Amino acid sequence: MIAEDPLPRETLMMKCPKCKGRMHSETYYNFVRSYDAWKCTSCGEMIDQTILVNRDRPPGLL
Numbered sequence: 001m002i003a004e005d006p007l008p009r010e011t012l013m014m015k016c017p018k019c020k021g022r023m024h025s026e027t028y029y030n031f032v033r034s035y036d037a038w039k040c041t042s043c044g045e046m047i048d049q050t051i052l053v054n055r056d057r058p059p060g061l062l
């Protein structure tokens, strides 16, 4: 019997907040650094770490 990972990889995939489609992770580069972001394969919605962090902060406060 082969020991398998109890969690199939599918459960690790991010789901799109808009269309519930499958998102895949990509590495993007801006002028100062690289960052990982999730992109929806269905509607093109993008979520990156910066967006997620900014969502936890009140607007206008840096």
Ligand SMILES: [Zn+2]
Residues within 6 Å of the ligand: 016, 017, 018, 019, 020, 021, 040, 041, 042, 043, 044, 045
């Ligand atoms: Zn989507």
